[in-house]
Amino acid sequence: MNILLICNKSPYPPKEGGPIAMNTIVEGLTDSGHKIKVLAVNSFKYSVDINSIPDDYKKKTQIEGIFLDLKINPLDALLNLFTTNSYHVQRFISKEFEEKIIEILSKNKYDIIQLETLYVTPYIETIRKHSNAKIVLRAHNIEHLIWDRITQTTKNPIKKFYLSHLSKTLKKYELEALDKFDGIAAITKTDADFFKKTGTKTPIVDIPFGINLNKFPLSDVEYEFPSLFHIGSMNWMPNEEGIDWFLKKVWDLINKKMPDLKFYLAGREMPDWLINNKKTNVEVVGEVESAQDFINSKAIMIVPLFSGSGIRIKIIEGMALAKTIISTKLGAEGIHYEDNKNILIANTPEEFVNQIEKCIKSKELCETIGVNARKLIEEEYDNKKIIQKLVNFYEKII
Numbered sequence: 008m009n010i011l012l013i014c015n016k017s018p019y020p021p022k023e024g025g026p027i028a029m030n031t032i033v034e035g036l037t038d039s040g041h042k043i044k045v046l047a048v049n050s051f052k053y054s055v056d057i058n059s060i061p062d063d064y065k066k067k068t069q070i071e072g073i074f075l076d077l078k079i080n081p082l083d084a085l086l087n088l089f090t091t092n093s094y095h096v097q098r099f100i101s102k103e104f105e106e107k108i109i110e111i112l113s114k115n116k117y118d119i120i121q122l123e124t125l126y127v128t129p130y131i132e133t134i135r136k137h138s139n140a141k142i143v144l145r146a147h148n149i150e151h152l153i154w155d156r157i158t159q160t161t162k163n164p165i166k167k168f169y170l171s172h173l174s175k176t177l178k179k180y181e182l183e184a185l186d187k188f189d190g191i192a193a194i195t196k197t198d199a200d201f202f203k204k205t206g207t208k209t210p211i212v213d214i215p216f217g218i219n220l221n222k223f224p225l226s227d228v229e230y231e232f233p234s235l236f237h238i239g240s241m242n243w244m245p246n247e248e249g250i251d252w253f254l255k256k257v258w259d260l261i262n263k264k265m266p267d268l269k270f271y272l273a274g275r276e277m278p279d280w281l282i283n284n285k286k287t288n289v290e291v292v293g294e295v296e297s298a299q300d301f302i303n304s305k306a307i308m309i310v311p312l313f314s315g316s317g318i319r320i321k322i323i324e325g326m327a328l329a330k331t332i333i334s335t336k337l338g339a340e341g342i343h344y345e346d347n348k349n350i351l352i353a354n355t356p357e358e359f360v361n362q363i364e365k366c367i368k369s370k371e372l373c374e375t376i377g378v379n380a381r382k383l384i385e386e387e388y389d390n391k392k393i394i395q396k397l398v399n400f401y402e403k404i405i
Contacts, residue, residue: 008401009042009116011140013108013130014123015099017047017055017072019064022294023240023275024320026053028147028194028216029123035217035394037067045070046111048099048127050077052242071111073104088172093180095150095173099126105133112137119143119401121192125150125180131187141189141404145214148317149198151178156314156337157244185209190404192397194317195341212400215341216318217390223327225381226303233367235270236305238298238321242276245315249338253311254286256356261363262287268367270309273301299328306373307331307366311359312338323388326350326380331373333362343387349379 012018018029037043049055049072057065057072064070077098087094108130117140122128124147134142154174161167185191185207192214193199199213237253239246250272261268266288272281273292282291295301298321302308308325310332318341325332326349332339333351344350351366353359366373 008118008398009044010036010401011044011046011111011115011117011120012123013120013127014045014047015126016053017049017057017060017070018045018123019060019068019070020055023053024243025124025147027320027324029145031217031219031390032121032123032145032394032397033068034219035390036398038391039394039398041398043068044111044115044117046107047072048077048104049074052077071107073101073107075099075101075104087176088169091176091179093173093176095154095177096126096129096180100129105130108133109137116140118405121145122188123147125184128184128187131184141401142187143190143192143401143404144184144188146191146193146198146202146317148194148315149181149201150316151175151181152201152316153245153314156316157248160248160313190400192400197341198317210400210404212396214393214397214400215388216320216323217393218323218327218384218388219390220327220385223299223324223384225329228303230304230306231269232306232370232373233265233268234306235268235309235363236273236301236307237270237309237311238273238295238301240275241278241281245312246274247278247281249311249313249335250281252313253309253359254284254289257311257359258286258289260356260360264360264364265367268363271301271305273298298324302328302330305330307333307363309359309363310334310338316340318342322350323384327384327388329374329377329381331366331376332380333359333366343383345379347376349376349383351376 014029016025018026018033021027021030045068120140121143123145158170158174188209191209191211196213199211202211241247269288271290271292273295275294277293308330312335322332333353335354336352346352351362353362
């Protein structure tokens with residue numbers, strides 16, 4: 008098949024959740040013999056010099072990037088309060104990006120045009136005018152649900168009011184858009200079921216995030232035990248919100264019981280408040296050169312998420328590397344886990360303390376949970392199987 012992927016961020020380099028998820032699709036489809044073209048949004052938030060991308064990747068993806076200024080304009084944000092338009096989506100509308108799509112479609116015929124995330128869907132009408140390809144939404148999340156959950160946990164009344172407006176307008180846009188696609192590939196069964204319940208006639212399939220197991224070999228390198236760690240981009244609000252909660256509500260309790268235990272924080276865009284934190288034994292590592300090496304060097308992954316949607320890619324990667332994960336129920340949402348078998352679930356400060364204490368007392372328990380986690384990934388998240396399921400879906404809607 009000839010497939011065009013229109014992405015809200017460049018899939019390369021795969022340094023955070025969205026790009027990693029897109030890149031596994033790119034790699035999986037090209038490895039299966041399909042012809043791929045990638046058009047990506049470039050922005051200050053995820054800026055990529057296309058010329059710096061390796062030649063072999065450029066050759067197999069024909070990747071191009073168009074810069075969009077996605078910075079929040081205070082006046083536009085204020086004026087948006089008096090409309091029913093989604094400010095989240097509006098920021099992605101660009102004449103230059105539209106012209107690039109038209110140029111690409113005038114030169115090539117595609118079987119499938121896949122829109123990576125809701126934010127690039129304003130170009131559906133343009134695509135329909137210039138192509139007969141089937142249009143598929145790759146839904147990484149239920150976008151409005153993320154913002155609805157953030158709104159619910161926000162205490163500041165003014166901020167809460169504005170976030171409520173953003174959530175409602177995004178929900179309106181998202182639900183109205185569902186019937187405009189020829190197919191929807193949701194990243195979890197939970198999300199797929201949500202979309203089906205809206206009554207849309209658009210065919211829907213759940214296509215989870217897949218792992219190329221050859222790129223996730225089990226490590227025999229010695230790791231720091233006991234130790235806690237979190238890895239994730241801090242420019243994603245649910246991550247920042249979750250770590251803030253964990254440090255304020257949980258860490259002092261843990262530090263009091265286990266004064267020698269360290270908590271390592273890795274990821275892009277660490278905020279100043281976190282870099283300058285004075286919590287005992289909390290080490291802010293920041294962006295790491297190799298996420299795998301970092302994960303392999305530590306013992307227990309902490310995922311304290313209370314908002315968000317979709318699937319937590321870092322949990323899948325941690326499981327693939329046979330790590331014990333302690334996550335909230337919402338953080339593990341969309342993953343076919345079994346609590347106390349291949350993951351540990353905690354939702355309150357006391358539950359986090361108890362689960363951590365249980366792990367610290369038994370390295371054997373941690374390793375057993377890690378082995379079971381790896382088995383789950385091998386059975387259900389092998390990228391080869393997932394890509395074949397996606398291709399079968401393409402063929403069905405064509």
